[in-house]
Amino acid sequence: MKHDPLQIQLFRSKRVLVLGDIMIDHYIYGDSNRISPEAPVPIVNRKSESYHLGGAANVAHAITSLGAEVLLCGVVGNDDAKSIVFNLLHKAAIASHGIFFSDTKKTVIKQRIVVNGHHMLRLDSDDTPYFSEEDCRRFTAMVEPLIVWADVVLFSDYGKGVCSPSLVKRILAHAKAHGKAVIADFKPGNDARFCGANLIVPTEQETRELTGCSTFMEAGPRLVSEYQSDVLVTRGKEGMTIFFKNGDTTSIPPNPMNEFDVTGAGDTILAILGLAYAVGMPLHEAATLANRGEGIVVQKPGTATVSLEELISSVEDNRHIEGVSLVPKIWGYEKWLENSDKYCSKILSLNKGFQCSLHYHKMKDEMFLILKGHVRMEVGDTVSHMREGNFVRIAPETPHRFTGIDNSMILEVSTYHDEGDSYRIQESRKLDEYEFSFLAPGRTI
Numbered sequence: 001m002k003h004d005p006l007q008i009q010l011f012r013s014k015r016v017l018v019l020g021d022i023m024i025d026h027y028i029y030g031d032s033n034r035i036s037p038e039a040p041v042p043i044v045n046r047k048s049e050s051y052h053l054g055g056a057a058n059v060a061h062a063i064t065s066l067g068a069e070v071l072l073c074g075v076v077g078n079d080d081a082k083s084i085v086f087n088l089l090h091k092a093a094i095a096s097h098g099i100f101f102s103d104t105k106k107t108v109i110k111q112r113i114v115v116n117g118h119h120m121l122r123l124d125s126d127d128t129p130y131f132s133e134e135d136c137r138r139f140t141a142m143v144e145p146l147i148v149w150a151d152v153v154l155f156s157d158y159g160k161g162v163c164s165p166s167l168v169k170r171i172l173a174h175a176k177a178h179g180k181a182v183i184a185d186f187k188p189g190n191d192a193r194f195c196g197a198n199l200i201v202p203t204e205q206e207t208r209e210l211t212g213c214s215t216f217m218e219a220g221p222r223l224v225s226e227y228q229s230d231v232l233v234t235r236g237k238e239g240m241t242i243f244f245k246n247g248d249t250t251s252i253p254p255n256p257m258n259e260f261d262v263t264g265a266g267d268t269i270l271a272i273l274g275l276a277y278a279v280g281m282p283l284h285e286a287a288t289l290a291n292r293g294e295g296i297v298v299q300k301p302g303t304a305t306v307s308l309e310e311l312i313s314s315v316e317d318n319r320h321i322e323g324v325s326l327v328p329k330i331w332g333y334e335k336w337l338e339n340s341d342k343y344c345s346k347i348l349s350l351n352k353g354f355q356c357s358l359h360y361h362k363m364k365d366e367m368f369l370i371l372k373g374h375v376r377m378e379v380g381d382t383v384s385h386m387r388e389g390n391f392v393r394i395a396p397e398t399p400h401r402f403t404g405i406d407n408s409m410i411l412e413v414s415t416y417h418d419e420g421d422s423y424r425i426q427e428s429r430k431l432d433e434y435e436f437s438f439l440a441p442g443r444t445i
Helices: 005-013 056-065 081-091 133-149 165-177 204-211 216-227 265-278 283-297 308-316 433-439
Strands: 015-020 022-031 045-055 069-077 095-102 108-115 118-125 152-157 181-186 230-234 240-243 249-252 327-329 332-339 344-350 358-360 366-372 374-379 382-387 391-394 400-404 408-414 423-426
Touching: 005 308, 015 056, 015 133, 015 265, 022 056, 022 069, 022 081, 045 056, 045 081, 045 108, 056 069, 056 081, 056 152, 056 265, 069 081, 069 133, 081 095, 095 133, 133 165, 152 165, 152 265, 165 181, 181 265, 204 216, 204 230, 216 230, 216 240, 230 265, 230 283, 240 283, 249 283, 265 283, 283 308, 366 382, 374 391, 374 408, 382 391
Parallel strands: 015 069, 015 152, 022 108, 069 095, 152 181
Antiparallel strands: 022 045, 108 118, 230 240, 240 249, 327 332, 332 344, 344 408, 358 400, 358 423, 366 391, 366 408, 374 382, 374 400
């Protein structure tokens, strides 16, 4: 789907009110090279730590990263952690006059232990009970007049006790009375309170928990009926599926990107959906854009955000290796990235135990770079075993061929490729077990 970059630029002119559970994501980094004599656990040598906005505060941070104004409404405890929250909000340029101080609730902290670059443990300081009726009444009264300021209202309910039934009912009614779109992302529980939102955004697992259905495809229409809302089901590596109030269903394919860290991915989706609604983007287009944003943020470590520049770049350039069509070969496949009058570039996927043709080119000058795997390369009278990072230039008139010792990926960059400039001496083929063992002693097909 083609997005208009100018419409995305309008995010900068919008105002979003985010209401929900404010958290701190606390990361402790260390290394370990021995096991404790006291128990079979690693001894971690603490090296550094960092604090990040989490929960509804991370949704607000995602919105400011996209250039919009945001007002965060939530609760923090009258404890030592509140100063960390406000320092982080100040650095992120997030308005905080919608935050309520509670003497009965603690500031929620998620503490993650990262050892040798791997997330090993998470410690949660949760505070799930709803705050007192009196505090809820005062907080609601504080939030209601702020809704007029916003273009859209987002609920980010992590089930930590802020979004009580009475609060949500009043805020939702107030928002609808003032013509504000409402989008809700919430954990399963007493969730009838979000009925009437414009859009709800559960995960695939949450759809089953909310309905008792065995599949999200069964759950989607039921959620539409129960909540009287459009439903966007986020499905991680499987993409997204939208169930519309008019009965239509559409799916959005997954991102063609490697997943690094899913922390905060849902917050990014909610932020982009809210801004897309605010600029009048249709739901399918908004969801597709949110899917792109998620694909960017999961490639970043820890609690991260997406900038407006990154999001616009993702829609202005749709070229990605996973979207390039395959050219099947006996030995695997090619993906042609470019073939202009100046140069040619291809990705070659070579299967283990297969060999390309022995051939040469009269005009083409090329270079092969091994991206991964193990390739036996014959170039003229020279044979080389090449692994990740190795490269070789092949001059015109030089016979050459490659054999997959392991499943491998090769980047080929050359001068312009003309199919008529390929002269085959021997054809491509699959090696038999004896031939392969001769070329790669100790290996089996």
